[in-house]
Amino acid sequence: MAVISYREALRAAMREELKRDDKVVIMGEEVAQFNGAYKVTEGLLKEFGPKRIVDTPISEAGFIGLGIGASMLGIRPVMELMFWSFSYVAFDQIVNNAGNIRYMSGGLINCPIVIRGPANGGTNVGATHSHTPEAILASHPGIKVVCPATPYDAKGLMKAAIRDNDPVYVMENTILYNDKGEVPDEDYIVPLGVADVKRVGTDLTIVAHGRAVITSLKAAEILEKEHGVSVEVVDLRSIRPLDEETILASVRKTHRALLVEENKPFCGVDAQVAYLIQSKAFDELDAPIHRVSSIDAPQIYCKRMEDLQMPNVERVVAEALKVLA
Amino acid sequence: MAEIIDMPKLSDTMSVGTLVKWNIKEGQVVAFGDILAEVETDKATMELSCTVPGTILKIYAPAGQQLPVGAPICAIGKKGEAAPEPTAAPAPKAPKTAVPAIPEKAEVSCVPAAPASSGSLSPQSDASRTKASPYAKRMAEKAALNVAALAGTGPGGRVVGRDVAAAASAPAAAAPSGPLNVSVAPPADGKGIQPDADVPVGGMRQTIARRLLESKITVPHFYLEVEVDAAPLMAMRESLNKRLAETGADAIKLSVNDFILKASAEALRRVPAVNASWAGTSIRTHGAVHLSFGVALEDGLVTPVIRDAHAKTLKDIAIEAKALIGKARSKKLTPAEMSGSTFTVTNLGMFGVTGFYGIINVPNAAILSVGATIKKPVVDAQDRLVIGHRMVIGLSGDHRVVDGANAAQFLQALKQLLEEPALMLI
């Protein structure tokens, strides 16, 4: 089994699907000639040529809408947003068109598109480039959203997303691009709607997605070594569809839940998870559900403060101890 | 065929319109697009244009009339055609699919279920609300522990899983560390009347302690007393028991307490105001008399309940009381058998206590305390000094529900019934 980076895993997924299905097209700003703003698509133009790997002008509403229109006729575009923060420029296309066309036509049409790109803060780039819109997007029926945290999940989810016949939006993370992990060489997918218990424990359940999973795993180490607490970490992997059963099974085991997300608190993903847990596992709870989100403000520029604004290891450990009190 | 033109819906918020002015007359020929009338809506005055070419056969609504949307205003058809009879504004055609029945909310009883070992409902007051996590409550129920009796080590004194686990494994329930610091010197000779020990209090004692303290503190008690000539009662009891004995060896034997229970029910029938509960902004009167009576056990007191005593005969009451006492002694009473009373009777006569006043069993409005029947000199109707058999009965009343006069009337009724038992027949 190879040990590759998250970036390489994404690239491998796209390459394999480009080979497998000639309707797959990679499209976005700087994806071809520049080899990708974050080098995710590096080498693909050389291998597949300009018909399959397409550079677009800076025109999100235009090219995302174009991709959606093409998908109605069977093309399977994988469109890159340089940052998911730029999705708001194309919000009408992403939400109103991709999300609704099947429904408004009474099921006559489907849009098998993938939109992918980094959705994260923590990179000192300020408020307009640091969004994590998974909650906003997932709140629209018609749309699917996934958030891989490891190279294995990145490749598996990307392949599943490309093969999926509905719009799937993949939230990547620039900070995770360099993380390395074991990835099988053979063809595999990670199905949508299946969470993963990344760490088994008995005293506390931490539910997280994206980079917050990595943070939570680090916090779990500290909680075990310094506080003698056994923490279970559930990685959602898929926001919509959502694996409710894995979350509930974990809470039934540990009776205490801490939710960790990079979203801002109001109606972030964890708001939905908290509702789920109290609604379906009320009698299992030995403490109220706690949450660590990003501090509720536009993303601050000052790097030291941004690190505090994010759900960092210290805040997760402190909140975990409160839940265990 | 003629078409009836209705008052149109000219804006999405419109429900009525006023026909301000007709631009056409009966008999006039109109084409598509011709203005028929001016209609005033909630927003503006709009023109009603013709959508059915033809001849105006009839105008149903005169100028100036206000009509609901959908009401007929005129008819258009071929010249010479008869004008149709206008029907009233039709009810909107029901859509073909059945409107899904919204499931009726299950009847939620506002009365919280009585906790397992207490007698009846406890009032909603913060002092009595126990903070416990849902998980702890579930664990406690499974371990047959009263979560309210446990000390909570969670935030804010919340009872959490580990507290229940600790209580379940150690038989002694965690006692709340109160401000009671009892330090008393042990017997100097080392041989005291009993061991100096901390006897852990079990669930029953905890409950008794909590509920009676609550009653004493929150209920304004007042006390009335009456002395009853018990001779007629004793005589009746003897003769009835003789009769019952004739039916067989296992015949029921009526006790004094059975008579008092029956008489209490009848006295309540005569003074029903005492069969009530304080409900904060109202007094809840109870139609049924559910009588509870005290049964002493070695570690405490339970009060089983005879339901609908007002509808039971003396014999039924006696049989039921005996059965309940048996169950109480063998710890087999169910929660239902220990809750829901409206009036309580306690009797310490068997210990020779001549008179006493009990603490009200909330939410009853009163408790009857029966003393022993003793021989004493009394003055009879002819002012002679004779030997009397007297029983002192005390009534503790909740002054929020029952005033002195009511309570007195109740005791008066009870006395009459006990001294002239035949009155219970009418």
Next chain:
Amino acid sequence: MAKPAVLTHPESLKSPAGPSEYAKDPVNASLSKAEKIALYTKMARIRHFEQRCIRIYQQGKIGGFLHLYVGQEAVAAGTISLLGKHDHIITGYRDHGHGLMVGMGMNECMAELTGRVTGCSQGKGGSMHYFAPDKNYWGGHGIVGGQAPLGTGLAYAVKYMGLKGSCFVYMGDGAVNQGAVHEAYNLASLWDLPVIFVVENNGYSMGTSQERSTAHPGCLAKRAEGYNMAWDVINGHDVYEVRAKTAIALKRAHEESKPTVLEIFTYRYFGHSMADPDKTYRDKEEIKEYRDKKDPVLAFEQELLREKVLTPELSLQINEAAMAEADKAAIFADESPDPTVADITKHIYWEEDNRGPKTTSRGTIIFE
């Protein structure tokens, strides 16, 4: 190509319609009598369907918006009558005419307006969202200009698959100021996509006239030059002219894979939508003038009468049949059932509607 001297829309209203200069154009001359009658019939059907909708709306049976195409029939009729196997169309919310032109039935269209399960979108779309992908009709869209990138994408797909085809992207004069439209123009021209942008200029974007909303003076199509695209203007009351000039753009799309912007001057007799009290922005006289001088259905009738293709009796027959068909559709819509509560959560995801051995999604996707 010849640019007409008069390039502003209101001017075009002033002269009455005469015999069409484009009757002899090969694309029109080559039509058989039957084909011409069929074209006229389709225009009449659009007219009568739309007018029948007004009554249903006033009876309160159509909720939401109703944007009528009355007065614009020749635009849809002329352009769509040229479509081939790989030519696709997409439009905004004034979409009934386009739907009927590609062959959607009056029954399913009427039933959709009243939200019935027998509607073309099973009651889930409404007036603004007619779709018929089997007839190359991709909707019916509610956000002004939002359809432009979609249509550009359809053209992209046609080219990607190596087919000789195109995509007509219809929009109103109000849409040309939307960012999405400009992005679509740029992409279509940059990538040589076979898109034909049809700006149905009826003189008003909702209540705002062209002079009050568009900085560029003169005709809207001229902006295509800023994107290095071909463009033309067409008098939209004359279905022969629409066909003749559109055919040129279609040829450009098929043979050179290059886009065109066509501005077609037309007019709508009714407000932007049924809820629009249009007295605030135009005179009744203006409406009457267009109706009398330039009504496209009337103009084509006159044309065909002159050509002796139609007779007054045949014309009356066609119109009465269309009215009867619309009446029957109204009854069909009234008597059809609504969708059920269970239907609300269907047709959201292809994977959910087609669960099988190949679909791999799990977990909860519809939440309570």
